[in-house]
Amino acid sequence: MTFVRGMPGESHGVPGAACGRRTLLKAGLAGLAIPVLPGLFGTAEAAVPPSGTTARYTMTTFTYAAENTVHVYDSVDATAFRLLKGPAYTPPTGLSRDPSIMRHTDGRYYLTYTASWTGNQIGLASSTDRVNWAFLGNITIPGTGIGNSWAPEWFIDTDGSVNIIVSLHFNGAPNGTFQPYKITATDAGLTAWSAPAPLTGIPAAYIDTFIVKIGSTYHAFCKSTSTRSIDFATAGSLTGPYTIWKTANFVDYDGEGPTAVPLDNGGWRLFFEDYRNRRFWFTDSRDTFRTWSPPVLLPGLSGTVKHLTVPRENVPGGPTLPTGPRVLRSVNFPDRYWNADGGLGTTRTTFTIVPGLADPNGYSFRAADGRYLRHYAFGLRMDTGSGTVFAEDATFVARPGAVNGSVALESFNFPGRYIRHRDYSLWVDPHTNTDLFRQDSSFTAIAP
Structure with a gap:
């Protein structure tokens, strides 16, 4: 040749x-x-x-x-x-x-x-x-x-x-x-x-x-x-x-x-x-x-x-989250925070950020009572459980957020879906190529 x-x-x-x-x-x-x-x-x-x-x-x-x-x-x-x-x-x-x-x-x-x-x-x-x-x-x-x-x-x-x-x-x-x-x-x-x-x-x-x-x-x-x-x-x-x-x-x-x-x-x-x-x-x-x-x-x-x-x-490269107790705040609604009912509210819930249950290079979010934030039917809720499905539902991968210092969190087992607030509730929604989605799916982890 x-x-x-x-x-x-x-x-x-x-x-x-x-x-x-x-x-x-x-x-x-x-x-x-x-x-x-x-x-x-x-x-x-x-x-x-x-x-x-x-x-x-x-x-x-x-x-x-x-x-x-x-x-x-x-x-x-x-x-x-x-x-x-x-x-x-x-x-x-x-x-x-x-x-x-x-x-x-x-x-x-x-x-x-x-x-x-x-x-x-x-x-x-x-x-x-x-x-x-x-x-x-x-x-x-x-x-x-x-x-x-x-x-x-x-x-x-x-x-x-x-x-x-x-x-x-x-x-x-x-x-x-x-x-x-x-x-x-x-x-x-x-x-x-x-x-x-x-x-x-x-x-x-x-x-x-x-x-x-x-x-x-x-x-x-x-x-x-x-x-x-x-x-x-x-x-x-x-x-x-x-x-x-x-x-x-x-x-x-x-x-x-x-x-x-x-x-x-x-x-x-x-x-x-x-x-x-x-x-x-x-x-x-x-x-x-x-x-x-x-x-x-x-x-x-x-x-x-x-x-x-x-x-x-x-x-x-790539973003990282600090482990330990943190509060997750919305980028485009900075007076609202993740809370224990799977919503975005004015009441702060402190989560302990830990290595991902399904992959230690991802992240999981544990409440004070031992429950984890996981997606179910693409909604976010606090839950306890064991096994592969639970671990993957409760694991998220950090991606760059819409502004410096923020992160977007992608579902481990449903790639392309991100934690996103919608109607002040937290969902795992498919990515859309819009500024609104990027803002809605960006959060900052701050000290409690």
């Missing part, structure tokens, strides 16, 4: 959650004496980062407005994304559809993307800060009769090898008969690549194949071009053979371009696009993709972004 240089409702059991184009990124490069960087774009399992660090999800996407520009967003919770720069990258010629991002062992970020509607080349660009990008050139995929090279996805295996999964369509084959292939970098500079190898067991009726690895098993998410479903497959090696074992049953959404990322509670979030209706959805799973939560619209960006990647890495 040659590289062409270019010009510069809530249920109290295990919550469910709901395969396409994005490849989960791990770390390293096989066969080369290069150190593995910690915290690279996702691990097989995630947990709440320790104090002083935070999860960071970087979204690269193109939009309905242009097929040759890449926009970059980021988020601490895989729900509320803010624009870092848009457009952040435009190639010298051609397209930049389906941009997939990874962080390499040299500390730089790299994009690969669909460079043209036809042909056997995919694009490559790099950045030191995720914001300012430089075109590196196009990777030419060798082979006879390649008519289309679409939706390349980075996949960094646990052996350190840097791979790109790309959907190839060959001249003369029926329309829609794409099949996933992998190419592997053979040098640290990503300038030389192996010949394409098919992912056997995934038929030619699938496109947008996205791979994650959990333990020794490779999980493929694949968009069926015949049934319009997102199907799942597993294999013991990256190139297969894969066995298709489950359909996600999002046929009504005609979902494509899915990307899966790990969450702080150990579950996974799957993003996918309902491209016919110009909407982007996400859904969560905590049982290795067997069940999924009802799909939720991506707030603020649904209808704007297309075919995105959202890998995760842990970075320094």
Whole structure:
């Protein structure tokens, strides 16, 4: 392979959650004496980062407005994304559809993307800060009769090898008969690549194949071009053979371009696009993709972004709460405080802030009588109990609040829902991309 240089409702059991184009990124490069960087774009399992660090999800996407520009967003919770720069990258010629991002062992970020509607080349660009990008050139995929090279996805295996999964369509084959292939970098500079190898067991009726690895098993998410479903497959090696074992049953959404990322509670979030209706959805799973939560619209960006990647890495930063006795005060109603009946009132209740019952890097709130603040039917109340469900209902993750010194508290077992006051009651509500929600869900912890 040659590289062409270019010009510069809530249920109290295990919550469910709901395969396409994005490849989960791990770390390293096989066969080369290069150190593995910690915290690279996702691990097989995630947990709440320790104090002083935070999860960071970087979204690269193109939009309905242009097929040759890449926009970059980021988020601490895989729900509320803010624009870092848009457009952040435009190639010298051609397209930049389906941009997939990874962080390499040299500390730089790299994009690969669909460079043209036809042909056997995919694009490559790099950045030191995720914001300012430089075109590196196009990777030419060798082979006879390649008519289309679409939706390349980075996949960094646990052996350190840097791979790109790309959907190839060959001249003369029926329309829609794409099949996933992998190419592997053979040098640290990503300038030389192996010949394409098919992912056997995934038929030619699938496109947008996205791979994650959990333990020794490779999980493929694949968009069926015949049934319009997102199907799942597993294999013991990256190139297969894969066995298709489950359909996600999002046929009504005609979902494509899915990307899966790990969450702080150990579950996974799957993003996918309902491209016919110009909407982007996400859904969560905590049982290795067997069940999924009802799909939720991506707030603020649904209808704007297309075919995105959202890998995760842990970075320094993030808010912390002081442990011990504290009073929780509303940011936008500073004369009102959390109280013991699960409301926001003028009477102060002192809570003892303790390490989270479900994860010690989260937080739980204990009253003087030993009861804990937990959500039930998405309302907040004081309660006693034991077991996994109770512990998770009573655990919250600190996120940046709307003003300096404040925090927002995300539900541990329902990511994307935050403690928020509404009608002077406390609820665990889904995030909305509004200033009012950010104010209503921000609190300060003060001495009693």
